[in-house]
Amino acid sequence: MAEPVVSITNLTYAYEQKTILTDIHFELPRGSFMGLIGPNGGGKTTLIKMIIGLLRPDSGTIRLFGQPIQQFKDWSKIGFVSQKANSFNKGFPATVFEVVSMGLTAKLGYFTFFKFKHKQKVLQAIDQVGMRDYAYKNIGQLSGGQQQRIFIARALVSDPELLILDEPTVGVDQENVQRFYELLRELNKKHAVTLLLVTHDTDDLLNYATGIVHLNKTLTFFEQPKK
Numbered sequence: 172m173a174e175p176v177v178s179i180t181n182l183t184y185a186y187e188q189k190t191i192l193t194d195i196h197f198e199l200p201r202g203s204f205m206g207l208i209g210p211n212g213g214g215k216t217t218l219i220k221m222i223i224g225l226l227r228p229d230s231g232t233i234r235l236f237g238q239p240i241q242q243f244k245d246w247s248k249i250g251f252v253s254q255k256a257n258s259f260n261k262g263f264p265a266t267v268f269e270v271v272s273m274g275l276t277a278k279l280g281y282f283t284f285f286k287f288k289h290k291q292k293v294l295q296a297i298d299q300v301g302m303r304d305y306a307y308k309n310i311g312q313l314s315g316g317q318q319q320r321i322f323i324a325r326a327l328v329s330d331p332e333l334l335i336l337d338e339p340t341v342g343v344d345q346e347n348v349q350r351f352y353e354l355l356r357e358l359n360k361k362h363a364v365t366l367l368l369v370t371h372d373t374d375d376l377l378n379y380a381t382g383i384v385h386l387n388k389t390l391t392f393f394e395q396p397k398k
Contacts, residue, residue: 173200173201174201174236174237175198175199175200175201175234176199176200176201176235176236176332176333176365177197177198177199177222177233177234177235177333177367178197178198178199178232178233178234179195179196179197179198179222179231179232179233179234180196180231180232181194181195181196181230181231181232182194182195182196182197182221182228182230182231182232182233183195183228183229183230183231184214184217184221184226184228184229185229190388191214191217191388192214192217192218192228192388192389193388193389194389195218195231195386195389195390196390197384197390199333199365199367200365201332201365202359202363202365203365203366203381203382204355204356204359204365204366204368204379204380204381204382205366205367205368205380205381205382205383205384206368206370206373206376206380206382206383206384207219207367207368207369207370207383207384207386208369208370208371208373208376208383208384208385208386209385209386209387210387213386213387213388214386214387214388215337215369215386216337216369218386219251219335219337219367219369221233222235222249222335222367223246223249223251223335224240224243224246235248235249236248236332247329247330247331248331248332248333249331249332249333249334249335250274250323250326250327250329250331250333250334250335251326251334251335251336251337252319252322252323252325252326252334252335252336252337252339253322253337253338253339254337254338254339254341262311263310263311264309265309265310266306266307266308266309266310267297267302267305267306267307267308267309267310267313267321267324268293268294268297268306268307269310270310270321270322270325271293271296271297271321271324271325271328272289272290272293272328273325274296274324274325274326274327274328274329275289275292275293275328275329292328293328294306295328296324296325296327296328297321297324299324299327299358299362300320300321300323300324300327300354301320301354302317302320302321302324305317305321314344314347315343315344315347316343316344316346316347316348316350316351317347319339319340319343319347319351320351320354322339323336323339323354323358327358327364331364332363332364332365333364333365333366333367334358334364334365334366334367335366335367335368335369336355336366336367336368336369336370337369338369338370338371339351339368339370340370340372340375348372348375349375352375352376352378352379355368355379356379359381368380
């Protein structure tokens with residue numbers, strides 16, 4: 172059996188003596204599309220921050236791709252998309268190509284000269300999310316749904332095996348939400364990207380996810396949606 176992409180055991184975390192997470196046990200199987208739901212303040216974003224190494228648990232263990240997180244170095248295997256569509260500065264002076272290339276720069280180093288193959292890689296990522304015609308438009312000219320596709324492309328350009336998305340449909344209209352989920356399903360099924368999606372869109376999630384975890388300080392249930 173393949174090693175889980177993420178494995179969490181006995182995890183607890185408190186902030187200013189307030190318990191945020193307690194006794195968390197969680198495994199994210201390779202190739203899955205997992206939804207993480209729960210109330211505001213239930214600890215979803217805190218858990219994500221721990222998985223991507225921004226916070227340390229008070230107790231418990233986190234393993235990424237079979238390695239203890241303290242020893243894990245290959246962060247390019249993990250892509251992260253945060254809540255951007257409803258708060259992005261529309262006056263930001265950058266093209267879609269430049270925004271996506273930032274994801275590759277983080278992997279190669281800021282002083283690496285971009286070669287032709289790197290430019291092709293950026294365009295491939297943009298094409299992968301269906302936005303090739305917008306490659307040289309200013310990012311601020313795009314709709315919320317289009318911007319989220321570009322942020323996914325920025326995460327995908329470094330070829331991650333795990334893509335984590337934190338409330339990515341906030342500020343996106345319903346028509347584009349459906350297109351967004353279709354894109355995620357294609358990434359999961361055709362490109363074998365493991366997905367962990369934090370969302371409140373439970374109805375939409377049920378149509379696409381391979382599993383759902385409910386978090387309110389502790390994991391209260393796991394559901395495997397019927398396909």
